[in-house]
Amino acid sequence: MLNRADILIKNGLIYDGGLSGPFISNIAVRGDRIAHVGGGLTEAGIVIDATGFAVAPGFIDAHAHSDFTLLADPRAEGKLSQGITTEINGNCGMSAAPLFDKAAERREDDLRALGIKERWDTLEGYFGVIERNGGTGLNSAYLAGHGNIRGSVIGYDDLEASPETLSRMTALLRATLAEGAVGLSTGLIYPPGIYSDTDELVALAEGLREGDYIYTSHMRSEGGRLEEAVDEVIRIGRSAGVRAHISHIKTAGEPNWRKADAVIEKLHEARRSGLRLTCDRYPYTASSTDLDAILPSWTFAGGNSEELKRLQDPPTRKRIEDELIDQVGAAGYWNRVIVSSVESEANRWMEGKTIGLIGDELGTSGLDAFFRIIIGERLRVGAIFMSMSEDNLKKFLSLPFCMIGSDSSARCFEGPTATGKPHPRTFGTFPRVMGKYVRQERLFSLEDAVHKATMLPAETFGLKQRGRIKEGYFADIVIFDPEEITDNATFENPFQRSGGIHHVFVNGVTALSEGKLTGRRAGRVLRHGG
Numbered sequence: 001m002l003n004r005a006d007i008l009i010k011n012g013l014i015y016d017g018g019l020s021g022p023f024i025s026n027i028a029v030r031g032d033r034i035a036h037v038g039g040g041l042t043e044a045g046i047v048i049d050a051t052g053f054a055v056a057p058g059f060i061d062a063h064a065h066s067d068f069t070l071l072a073d074p075r076a077e078g079k080l081s082q083g084i085t086t087e088i089n090g091n092c093g094m095s096a097a098p099l100f101d102k103a104a105e106r107r108e109d110d111l112r113a114l115g116i117k118e119r120w121d122t123l124e125g126y127f128g129v130i131e132r133n134g135g136t137g138l139n140s141a142y143l144a145g146h147g148n149i150r151g152s153v154i155g156y157d158d159l160e161a162s163p164e165t166l167s168r169m170t171a172l173l174r175a176t177l178a179e180g181a182v183g184l185s186t187g188l189i190y191p192p193g194i195y196s197d198t199d200e201l202v203a204l205a206e207g208l209r210e211g212d213y214i215y216t217s218h219m220r221s222e223g224g225r226l227e228e229a230v231d232e233v234i235r236i237g238r239s240a241g242v243r244a245h246i247s248h249i250k251t252a253g254e255p256n257w258r259k260a261d262a263v264i265e266k267l268h269e270a271r272r273s274g275l276r277l278t279c280d281r282y283p284y285t286a287s288s289t290d291l292d293a294i295l296p297s298w299t300f301a302g303g304n305s306e307e308l309k310r311l312q313d314p315p316t317r318k319r320i321e322d323e324l325i326d327q328v329g330a331a332g333y334w335n336r337v338i339v340s341s342v343e344s345e346a347n348r349w350m351e352g353k354t355i356g357l358i359g360d361e362l363g364t365s366g367l368d369a370f371f372r373i374i375i376g377e378r379l380r381v382g383a384i385f386m387s388m389s390e391d392n393l394k395k396f397l398s399l400p401f402c403m404i405g406s407d408s409s410a411r412c413f414e415g416p417t418a419t420g421k422p423h424p425r426t427f428g429t430f431p432r433v434m435g436k437y438v439r440q441e442r443l444f445s446l447e448d449a450v451h452k453a454t455m456l457p458a459e460t461f462g463l464k465q466r467g468r469i470k471e472g473y474f475a476d477i478v479i480f481d482p483e484e485i486t487d488n489a490t491f492e493n494p495f496q497r498s499g500g501i502h503h504v505f506v507n508g509v510t511a512l513s514e515g516k517l518t519g520r521r522a523g524r525v526l527r528h529g530g
Helices: 101-113 123-132 146-153 163-178 198-208 226-240 254-272 304-312 314-328 331-336 355-362 366-376 390-398 425-440 446-453 455-460
Strands: 005-014 023-030 033-037 044-049 054-057 059-061 084-089 139-142 183-187 214-218 243-246 277-281 286-290 337-341 382-386 402-404 477-480 501-506 509-513
Touching: 005 033, 005 477, 054 059, 054 446, 059 402, 059 425, 084 501, 101 146, 146 163, 146 183, 146 198, 163 198, 183 198, 198 214, 198 226, 214 226, 226 243, 226 254, 226 277, 254 277, 254 390, 277 390, 277 455, 304 314, 304 366, 314 366, 331 337, 331 355, 331 366, 337 355, 355 366, 390 402, 390 425, 402 425, 402 446, 402 455, 425 446, 446 455
Parallel strands: 005 044, 005 054, 059 084, 084 139, 183 214, 214 243, 243 277, 277 402
Antiparallel strands: 005 023, 023 033, 054 477, 286 382, 337 382, 477 501, 501 509
16 A cells, blocks of 8 residues: 655546546656555645546647757747647657768758757767756657658658668668667658658568557648548558558648548548558648748759759749649738748748738739748748648547647747747647637547547557556646636747646656646656667
């Protein structure tokens, strides 16, 4: 019988991460673990009366991009303040490591912009930097980015992998997995992943089979060729014999909204046939990525310097313009694209404005403003794209195998990461699910939502002894008011704390107490297999 605990959470309505229904009980924490669930204990160093509150495992962000922001500011306030205690990083083919040759060169501007002085080339080297810096505010698991691997071996040229370069990529993936990566991610709309073919991806994914690693994909298309892109993910999973996961599943662009039901049927059929297939989604109808991601794929070949040359060459620019007009359609498109970040002080006024409005203020068209912005900022522009259907968002988010991912990096409310006007998902993803889609719209139950945010991603990404309120599991815990939890971040003012989150514990350490961040850094690197 446990006589005394470090933390005692009393009388909370416990959502344990499973689907068996909530129950009122006590939770005792000793050290970094949940020592007891039930009655009988009255003494503890910290006693919290959780009457009327929900108590759940700390939320797991199934799709994050904090590889570098955690080095710039490890406090991770934006994530912790919405109840997130663990992230899956290294998504969309872009990861902390490996970083060799051209891949390392490609990341230099990012590291300098964030003020990161340390350099590394392997995942183990990156973990060493985290440890020397005193850790981070939350737990992090990491995928190996296919873009990093291809960039390290082939570079950013539009080249097919040869037997020799494929062998080198396979060896580099194997080494990164051995250092603790939980799987392989691809970003097939970004260079250099955009230049890979399916056979290359199958060959690499075959290396995931031993050890039951996962293959995740930002697919080759989320719009015009969405169904074909889903087919490719399914083919890779089946051919390689591995688990497959679709990142931030969506139907982008109104002409493609009608495809949601067909895509969902493909997912169900693949699962019925035995493929272990999952997906994640954020609860917003706007996406966010680099502004130049909408350019034709051939413009990226050779890296950023070659891309800039093409944009500034009049005949080549005319070709790009023609292809863009065919792709995005009417001029009204630019009124649905918001500049979220620029690097130069001179253009800071553009942040938070649509490209259409920027064009008006510059006395030019939205298309011309687009070129002025990406050339003037030397490609370093973030953007938000208003392109999705609310009905389809609900369909995808409701899938029993769809988990919650913010698709954002960990930022703080001040300091080096408090820049620009990032997508509000950075600060509001999980409370938005619990508040808007559970409490207000009753899209699914709170029990289902907690499962999507905890146990499901823990099992999907192999996070041992996490994602459950269970004796012996790590004490990652969030206490919130189910009647008050809400997202406050907006596109106009994203740096807003969510409401209704009262306490957050990371590995048994208080990260947020009575709604206030403590600044303590108890997060750990989570390597594959524990």
